[in-house]
Amino acid sequence: MRLMAFLLLLLPFSVQAADLRIGVKEDIPYFGYYNAKGERAGIEVDFGKELAKFLGRSPKFISVSSSQRIPFLQANKLDVVIATFSITPDRSKEVAFSEPYFETGQSVMVLADSPIQSIQDLSSKKVGVVKGATSGPQLLKAQPQARLVEYKTYYEAYLELLFGQVDAISTDEVVLRGLKAIGEGAAVKLEQRKGRRPVFLLDLNRYTPGNRLRIIRPSLSHEKYGIAVRKGSPLLDKINAWLASPSGRHTLRDIIQRHLGGES
Incomplete structure (x- = not known):
């Protein structure tokens, strides 16, 4: 009985640990924003839901500004960042990026x-x-x-x-x-x-x-968005495997098509 009570006390923490903490934007129409009902919406929100499902975890979305993305990851406030995050050499010294998912x-x-x-x-x-x-x-x-x-x-x-x-x-x-x-x-x-x-x-x-x-126009540069994780995170290989899989590619194409009409 005491063991059961102890396990029940730990249960909320176990559930919380299973959440995938995803940093997203809240001010980027089409990618991360609030819809007319006040609900999170956008390409990267939908993408985060699908990624969490693939990893067998529950998504927990946390709003981040551009300047918060790296500090929040490094401080372990987030597990992944999916927030119009351009892959650059300087940023790659501080966090690890997945393969690109949008250009x-x-x-x-x-x-x-x-x-x-x-x-x-x-x-x-x-x-x-x-x-x-x-x-x-x-x-x-x-x-x-x-x-x-x-x-x-x-x-x-x-x-x-x-x-x-x-x-x-x-x-x-x-x-x-x-x-x-x-x-x-x-x-x-x-x-x-x-x-x-x-x-x-x-x-x-x-x-x-x-x-x-x-x-x-024309554009000043060419940007590639990637999913960011902490250096050494075991999530990186899993994310890249999913992005490279037929189901992952199909899911991403479907999400972009739904929001942008196929632009990528």
Whole structure:
């Protein structure tokens, strides 16, 4: 009887240990955001659910900003990060990445009536970027005279562009595409959450492409997103095996098709 009582006391901790703690974004339309019902949604949220199922664990999603991804992994607050995390040599020194699951390129977005037509036009202009992302350094390589303004979230940078506090914002094109959708019908409301920054609740099915914002092309760089884990984590081989398997590839294609219509 005493042994049974002891095991029952340990049960909640055992269940908690089985959770797969997944770091995701909450401000990236199509990838990690809150839908009109206030539920987490997006490619990387769905991908995290499928990965947890493959590993036989329950997904526990934790919101992360770009600058929190590596520290949260290293502090053992997360098991994996699936958060538009571009694979770079510098980051690979601190965390381990899976094989890529999505490819895109960095671009710049401006208001539709902006005189800015190219990267060269950003000289002396204020460009919003997110702290901890690769966007700032990449932009300065292309236009050293740009004046970077760092924000914690993409929503903050997006709103500052709308209010004229910056001349442009720069990040991956697929992210800009999602931010553009917010201002062209997708936003249901801006919800204030207790103790946290406000988030948009989105219905991306309401998005009708308009002329409020404009994305400048061509892309500045080629980005590959990977799933990040701690160095030496046994999860890495399992994740790569799943990504390489027919079922894993089919699942990923299906998720991307559902959210982006097949863009990758």
